[in-house]
Amino acid sequence: xxxGWTSFDSAILVPGTAVVAGTIIVLLxxxxxxxxxxxxxxxxxxxxxxxxxxxxxxxxxxxxxCWFDAPHGRWRMLSRVSAHGALIVEAEATELQDADEIAxxxxxxxxGGFSEVLVYVQLESAADPTLIRRVRWTRRTGFEAxxxxxxxxx
Numbered sequence: 001x002x003x004g005w006t007s008f009d010s011a012i013l014v015p016g017t018a019v020v021a022g023t024i025i026v027l028l029x030x031x032x033x034x035x036x037x038x039x040x041x042x043x044x045x046x047x048x049x050x051x052x053x054x055x056x057x058x059x060x061x062x063x064x065x066c067w068f069d070a071p072h073g074r075w076r077m078l079s080r081v082s083a084h085g086a087l088i089v090e091a092e093a094t095e096l097q098d099a100d101e102i103a104x105x106x107x108x109x110x111x112g113g114f115s116e117v118l119v120y121v122q123l124e125s126a127a128d129p130t131l132i133r134r135v136r137w138t139r140r141t142g143f144e145a146x147x148x149x150x151x152x153x154x
Contacts, residue, residue, distance in 0.1 A: 047076065058109045070098040075121070085115040092124040096133040100145060103135035115139060122150075 050066035057063065059080075067074045073094020080089045087110075091102055099121035106117050117137040122130050130150045137143050 058106060070094065071101055072098050075102055075124075082114065087114045087117045089117070089119045091119065091121045093121050094124055096121055096123060096131065096147065099133040099135050100143065103137055103143060107137050 048066055050068050051062060054060055054062040054066055055068065058077075064077050064080070067076050070093055075091050075093035075098055078090040078092060080087065082088070087106060089102075089106060091099075093099065093102065099119060102121060103117060103119040106119060107114075115138065119135045121133050121135070132148055132150050134146045134148070135143060136146070
């Protein structure tokens with residue numbers, strides 16, 4: 001003879017077990033599949049790391065909105081302008097010594113499509129007066145670097 005409690009217990013246990021098991025599966029899948037949004041460091045200023053397509057085309061609009069990796073830290077473009085065969089890029093970087101590598105990326109990115117490339121790099125935490133490294137490339141002279149202190153605007 002069956003007790004009244006057995007049918008009552010199984011009626012509660014089966015759906016309860018299914019709910020618990022389903023919840024565990026959903027939570028595990030959520031942990032495995034969802035990495036969530038990329039976390040920003042406070043000093044990132046709301047700017048994310050560059051996606052792959054920005055690395056492949058420094059002249060894309062995405063390349064103006066992200067941090068690139070550099071040998072000694074990171075860098076990002078502040079502006080770029082081209083006219084009459086010349087390219088001028090302003091950037092900020094963790095280390096000024098990365099200016100040379102940044103300039104090489106722009107020259108390689110257009111296979112010598114410019115007659116002159118000027119890359120101006122300042123430290124990302126720049127305070128007046130600002131130390132700037134300019135790297136200039138031309139077909140005739142190759143790469144030349146100059147470091148100077150910019151005067152604050154008056």
